[in-house]
Amino acid sequence: QAERLGVNYRGFEAVKDVSFHLKAGQWLMLAGPNGAGKSSLLQAVAQTVPCTGKVIIQGSDAKSLSARALARRLAVLRQSHSLGYAFTVEQLVTMGRYAHQTAFSRGDPQGRQKVEEALALCGLSGIRGQNALTLSGGELQRAFLAQVFAQDAPLLLLDEPASHLDLAYQQSMFELIAGWLKTPGRAVMSVVHDLQLARRYGSQSNTVVELVDAAFACPKCGNRDMDYLTIDDETELVTCGRCGHTYDPMEG
Numbered sequence: 421q422a423e424r425l426g427v428n429y430r431g432f433e434a435v436k437d438v439s440f441h442l443k444a445g446q447w448l449m450l451a452g453p454n455g456a457g458k459s460s461l462l463q464a465v466a467q468t469v470p471c472t473g474k475v476i477i478q479g480s481d482a483k484s485l486s487a488r489a490l491a492r493r494l495a496v497l498r499q500s501h502s503l504g505y506a507f508t509v510e511q512l513v514t515m516g517r518y519a520h521q522t523a524f525s526r527g528d529p530q531g532r533q534k535v536e537e538a539l540a541l542c543g544l545s546g547i548r549g550q551n552a553l554t555l556s557g558g559e560l561q562r563a564f565l566a567q568v569f570a571q572d573a574p575l576l577l578l579d580e581p582a583s584h585l586d587l588a589y590q591q592s593m594f595e596l597i598a599g600w601l602k603t604p605g606r607a608v609m610s611v612v613h614d615l616q617l618a619r620r621y622g623s624q625s626n627t628v629v630e631l632v633d634a635a636f637a638c639p640k641c642g643n644r645d646m647d648y649l650t651i652d653d654e655t656e657l658v659t660c661g662r663c664g665h666t667y668d669p670m671e672g
Contacts, residue, residue, distance in 0.1 A: 421440070421441045421442070421475070421476040421477075422438060422439055422440050422441075422442075422464075422465060422473065422474070422475050422476075423439050423473050423474040423475075423476070424437050424438070424439055424472070424473040424474070425437075425438045425439070425461065425464045425465070425471055425472070425473035425474075425475070426438075426464075426471060426472040426473055427457070427460040427461070427463070427464050427469055427470075427471050427472075428472075429460075434457045434460040435457045435460050435461045435464060435471070437473075438461055438473075439473075442575075442607050442609060443607065444574070444604065444605050444606060444607055445601070445604070445606070445607065445623075446607050446608075446623040447597075447598075447601060447607070447608040447609075447610070447621055447622050447623050448607075448608070448609040448610070448622070448623065449610060449612050449618040449621075449622035450462065450609070450610065450611045450612070451611075451612050451613065451615060451618050451669075452669065458611040459579055459580075459611055462496075462577055462578075462579050462609065462610075462611055463579075465482075465494075465577060465609065466494060466496050466577050467482050467483065467490060468496075477490075477493045477494060477575060478493055478574070480493075488518075488519050489519075491518070491519035491571065491573065492519045492520065492573060493573055493574065493575060494573050494574075494575040494576070494577060495516070495568035495571040495573040495575070495576050495577070496568070496577045496578075496579070497564060497565055497568050497576065497577070497578050497579070497581045498579050498581070499579055499580045499581060499583060499584060500584065501560065501561075501564055503552055503553055503560075506551045506552070506553050507551075507552050508548065508549050508550060508551065508552065509539075509544055509547055509548050509549070509550050509552055509555070509563050509566075510535070510539065510548040510549065511552075512552050512563050512564070512566075512567060513535050513538055513539055513544070513548075513563060513566045513567050513570050514531070514535050514570065515567055516534075516535075516538070516566075516567035516568055516569070516570035516571035516572075517531045517534065517535065517570055517571065519571060519573075520572075530572075531570075534569075534570045534572050535570045537569070537570075538566040538567070538569035538570040539566055541566070541569060541596060541599065541600065542562045542563070542565055542566040542569065542596055543562070544559075544562060544563060544566055547559075557584065557585060557589075558585050558586075558589035558592075561581065561582065561585065561589075561593065562592075562593070562596070565581070565593065565596060565597070569600055574605050574606050574607065575606075575607050575608075575609070576597070576600070576601075576606070576607070576608045576609070576610075577608075577609050577610070578597070578608065578609070578610035578611065579610070579611050580610075580611050580612065580613060581593060581610065582594065583612075583613055583614075590614065590617065591617075594617055594620075594621050597610075597621075598621055615651050615669075619651060638658075638660035638662070638663060638665055638667065639665070639667055640660065640663050640665040640667075641660060641662055641663040641665065643660050643661075643662045643663070648660065648661035648662050649661065
């Protein structure tokens, strides 16, 4: 649950007074033109940028949690990654268990099982010993997806995780995430650019949940009520049911 979240960059309000309640089983999509504040809002939820307002996760204020405790509640998958060492795929996925290990704990009893489940779910069991530096872009992103699956946090935050991949890989990634979401108690929040993917996989009756001010507002009449905005599956253009205007929401 987010309460009046705000992000300010040296006087520029990237996010202003955003509140929402994401329930278990839901997939919340953030879509809109560049500069609308989508990634800033996601980062505010993840507590990776200074923000005003409050984020409540499993009954706890996110700001009061240690980094390790927060990582047990949410996992973040970014658009791109850099590797500086020749980890194997299995080693890379195992790193997702860091939040469940402490200097005073006796190992990670569930760790091996979670890693195996993540490798299997993402179709990586057969290349677990491969050097991650030799993977294709799509394979590497699947390895990092398996890493956040292994982290086993109930909330998954995705910042355009497949926008740099071809359509087949994008759909494959979203199918994997949809499968992960089927386990009770989990939820997903993601930044997307493809409105068709947003409508297909997002909750709220497969409509895009618009949280960023004016992200989908009709430029002619100002309407932002999704009940009166129709998205064409082929062209991704939006038609306003109140004034009849058709426009591309990604162009602002």
